[in-house]
Amino acid sequence: MLLTLLSLHAFAGGDLAMPYQIHTLDNGLTVILAEDHRTDTVALHVRYDVGAKDERDGEYGCAHLFEHLMFEGSANVPGNSFDTWLTAAGGENNAWTSEDETAYHMTFPSGALDVALFLESDRMGFLREGLTAENLANQQSVVVQERYRYYDAPNGQDYDALTVLLYPPEHPYGHTVLGPVAQVQGFTEDGVHAFWERNYKPGNAVLSLVGNIEPEQALGRLRYWFSDVADRGAGEPILEFPEPPSTQALGVMEDEVEERTLYLSWPTVPTGHPDEPALDLLASILSDGRGTRLDDELYYDRQLATSTSAWASANTLSGYFLVEASVARLKLPKLEKEIHRVLDGLQTAAVTEAELDRARRSLRSSMLDHIETPQGRAGALVACYVTTGEADCLDADWARYQAVTPADISRVAATWLTPERQVSLSVIPNGDKGALPGAQVVVLP
Amino acid sequence: MILSLMTALALGQGADAPEVSFSQRVPLEALAGMETEDAVGRAGPDRSHVPAVIPPEILTLPAFSEVELAPGVRGLLMPVPGVRKVGVSVILHKGQLDLDGDTTVASYLTGWTMDVASARWGMAEMSSYTDMWDLSVGSWMEQRRTVVKLVAPKEALGRGLEVLEDVLLHPVFPEAEIKRQIKENKRYLLDNGPTDPKAIARSAVAYGWASPETPWGRRPDVKEWSKVRQDDLIARHQAVLSAPVTVLVTGDLTWDEAQPMLQGLVSHLGGEGEALPPADFTPPTERRVIAVSTPGLGQVQLMVRLAAPERGSEDQGAFELVNQVLGGSFLSRLNSNLREEKGLTYGAYSSYGPDQTRGLWTLRFDTAVDKTALAVGQVELELDRMAEGGMTDEELGWSRSQLISQWNGTLQTGSDAHTAAADWVEYGEDPIVAREYIVGLGAVDVARSQEVAARWLGPDAPRVWVMVGDGEVLRQQLDALGWQAEWITGDQALLGDL
Known part of the structure; x- marks a missing residue:
């Protein structure tokens, strides 16, 4: 789970404890409060349990569209006043959307607490009244531009292609977060209203407030500003979904690129699974700079590859492990063999305590860096709560990583990273013949 | 001569300098006042207007505490209470223009590869050791300065300074790394860059703006990359070590704590001279x-x-x-x-x-x-x-x-x-x-x-x-x-x- 909170890197030392208070407002909104008086900053983080996984066919991309629409006005915050008022108060904000959830976050000086809560509560309670056809059309256009800017960049389509290969279309992760252009352009006001009603409600959200606050006062302000935001029930958990296929798949995509890139991935485990820590640490042991196995073997020492990386992704419903490498001249079948040689080495040359210790310390240091800012801590408290039910979960989570042994690393590699379950994607320059044999052309929706 | 902390205090810039003025946070009582003002208990909050904002005051920081750490080595400390990490930058006031009269590949690579390996740590060992102790070490050379920077948790500062000292005084500029850097840069210039619209735009605007006559607009020369040798880097490194030096320290610590740890490092540094500005620049005159x-x-x-x-x-x-x-x-x-x-x-x-x-x-x-x-x-x-x-x-x-x-x-x-x-x-x-x-x-x-x-x-x-x-x-x-x-x-x- 640590890796779902942050990106890689760093040391031991320091304290992972995050003292907090937690309350449930009358309308079902969970609020988490934590003091940090080192600076005047306050961070507000709201996470809705709505992501790509919650979209029905015809709604693909809608959660991400709301990442835009939530700033376009609500009943008492007209037009772009959200940004204008928060910025005038010295604040800033942003948002992100994933397969599982959408997060909206702000930081602001403590004296702007009421402005921030006014804005956040107005869009949670009354966005619908501010949502106009004009705003919708405009943000649909912006999202289409956003997708094109990814697709025009070299290798900008790769992860979308990988999604197609990893998950069947009917799986909650079987479509991309941004959604196909046709669906994004096809959203109607009614459809968007219905999506908002279903997902953007207090019972489907967790809010944290961290920084220069006094918790009792802050709770009073939260109760005040959210008192007219109606309880519209809890979220709708996804209870049934098809398992990702556990058979081999080979895809190929031509692109305007100079180099060949090979993605080898394997369906693995959802967050919270006992094997999650060992898979995270395995990724770090393989690729985290000089002295790690894949990076040394393919990039630094033999310089066969022009880039290498390994990543373990664990989401709510499923996860995957990914090894990625780009090459200038090497054919991808040869590259695949070289990667497998490194993976096989996990069985023949067991991971050492030193390798494992480095990976653990890197992870812990990243976490400590991440929770040093009010916004990082606000996000971590919410992530912990929604994942484990305990907002201050990092110490307990860390214990899971400390329990991993070198034998566990070899075991998870042998269990999950098997050839018969491997999903591969070859990305090659237009007209190139260097893909893995038997690969089928991936068609993006 | 090394100035003692007491000297710094006498100058009014040491430990008795005002602490970071967190008291300037918005008083929480003010927020409490807003609560009663806003009629809690009404049917709902007043959404008819934007709530009042208490503007933040502009944070006051203490002046740098300045000491002479060694002849030709100026020390500057900015205390920052409550932060986990300490930052140390060693700034050698000699850079690319001082060495070569221009921005060159050799001087660029000298700065860039100093931190890769040292007499004590090989490349993989360096990477592993810095990861283990959460040490971030970086080096680079600018037109008039060469900088080696460390950011480390306070409890690992001693280890970090050992690495910084070795990188600064005993870098080895591995041949393999030089070759890799040359290869990567050539690949970017000739292969990957020209297929990336963003990279194309960045380069076009940089070179369209700055004439090749100025160090700001020096064009990449693939042949020049190929000619760089390890000796070129070693010579440049030796040359910058004779520069006057500034050591900047920031974090939750005092000179009393920092100075003893810096002694080994600064005793090998220090030179005379004046820190010069970067090259002049004349913007284009036409659209x-x-x-x-x-x-x-x-x-x-x-x-x-x-x-x-x-x-x-x-x-x-x-x-x-x-x-x-x-x-x-x-x-x-x-x-x-x-x-x-x-x-x-x-x-x-x-x-x-x-x-x-x-x-x-x-x-x-x-x-x-x-x-x-x-x-x-x-x-x-x-x-x-x-x-x-x-x-x-x-x-x-x-x-x-x-x-x-x-x-x-x-x-x-x-x-x-x-x-x-x-x-x-x-x-x-x-x-x-x-x-x-x-x-x-x-x-x-x-x-x-x-x-x-x-x-x-x-x-x-x-x-x-x-x-x-x-x-x-x-x-x-x-x-x-x-x-x-x-x-x-x-x-x-x-x-x-x-």
């Missing part, structure tokens, strides 16, 4: 439009660059506000116009970079290639509108608030604090001067913003426009604008052949 065709792409990458006030000039503060309002924030006129009103782009953002001898204002965005003329026209319109009328009072208010908030967040983490302090040291400033600059933004009014905008953004100010997109469509768009362009290839852009 240029540079176009690059990348067939088949749905979008066009657009950049425009103009001259802007230099660091420390009278116009700097007002122009920083102008930039915020024009394109430097989400709320800016350009982003509002192009994204929020017209849906033409995912985002349009400008940056203002003031150096000692030059200032740059650069806007970057992308849009559908067949909307190029419309989008470019809007940018020209917004530039003209700002040059003619400056900002409104409302815009002045929010742009100032943004910059004050950024200032007040300076000490959020040890890394943030060190980055800010290093920036001030680079330009001969200190926390007091830096705060005065922020306070001075309050004196900028609408008339002043208009005056500065007119001087730098007016229609006569040379602009370099760069457009990277499908050539066939771009030509039609340029016709619609009535503009003539210099057409170059992606390869030419990367190599500065224009």
